[in-house]
Amino acid sequence: MKLRGVYAITDSQLLAGKFLKYVQAALDGGITLLQYRDKSNDEARRLREAEKLRQLCEPYKAHLIINDDAELAARLNVGVHLGQTDGPLTPARALLGRKAIIGSTCHASLDLARQAAREGASYVAFGRFFASQTKPGASPASIELLSQARAELKLPIAVIGGITLDNAAPLVAQGADLLAVVHALFGADTAQEVTRRARALNALFETA
Numbered sequence: 001m002k003l004r005g006v007y008a009i010t011d012s013q014l015l016a017g018k019f020l021k022y023v024q025a026a027l028d029g030g031i032t033l034l035q036y037r038d039k040s041n042d043e044a045r046r047l048r049e050a051e052k053l054r055q056l057c058e059p060y061k062a063h064l065i066i067n068d069d070a071e072l073a074a075r076l077n078v079g080v081h082l083g084q085t086d087g088p089l090t091p092a093r094a095l096l097g098r099k100a101i102i103g104s105t106c107h108a109s110l111d112l113a114r115q116a117a118r119e120g121a122s123y124v125a126f127g128r129f130f131a132s133q134t135k136p137g138a139s140p141a142s143i144e145l146l147s148q149a150r151a152e153l154k155l156p157i158a159v160i161g162g163i164t165l166d167n168a169a170p171l172v173a174q175g176a177d178l179l180a181v182v183h184a185l186f187g188a189d190t191a192q193e194v195t196r197r198a199r200a201l202n203a204l205f206e207t208a
């Protein structure tokens, strides 16, 4: 399975009232991964929404990833993204099986990425590369780190944090495989614009 392209991440506040419509629009735009990121404790709603997203993803062959919650991912037989305080990778891999996509937040640290690779991650994520409206407090990462990581790591590399159509090209040129975006996609005024932006971000991989 090739992990390359646009990695759309949901935001429950930003998508209020248009959640499924905008996700469908992103899928129409050809996203590779969709992350369900909901920071609430409403387990029933989280299960319902994640199930719906899995159904939506299926005909597009896009992969659903659950943020933070390996148990929910196991329940739905989909992937998970784990940050440094979201639980260890090794038991998540044992729980989800060898084929599951498991991502790991590595901030700006090659050491964390090496460790994630040893512990069975499917991809590593570095960020934030630019100022982020979604997560303004995220710690910064530099494009130099990205080229070092690319030279050393065999795993796909996701980049995140304030990524837009205007700033993403250098990240792809330095070896990013996955452009993880919230606002640059789902902050659009219309569903048609979500699709257009997803296509335009995808097109950056064709010229790289």
Ligand SMILES: Cc1ncc(COP(=O)(O)OP(=O)(O)O)c(N)n1
Residues within 6 Å of the ligand: 007, 035, 037, 067, 068, 081, 082, 083, 084, 085, 086, 103, 105, 125, 126, 127, 158, 160, 180
């Ligand atoms: C693709 C991707 N990269 C990084 C993150 C951030 O994960 P984390 O540090 O656990 O922070 P939260 O997203 O849980 O607030 C991510 N979700 N996805």
Ligand SMILES: Cc1nc(C(=O)O)sc1CCOP(=O)(O)O
Residues within 6 Å of the ligand: 105, 107, 126, 127, 128, 129, 131, 132, 133, 134, 135, 138, 139, 160, 161, 162, 163, 180, 181, 182, 183, 184
């Ligand atoms: C969830 C998240 N994690 C980050 C990190 O740096 O680890 S930045 C971020 C938010 C990404 O949203 P946007 O594309 O709107 O900036």
Ligand SMILES: [Mg+2]
Residues within 6 Å of the ligand: 067, 068, 081, 082, 083, 086
């Ligand atoms: Mg997390």
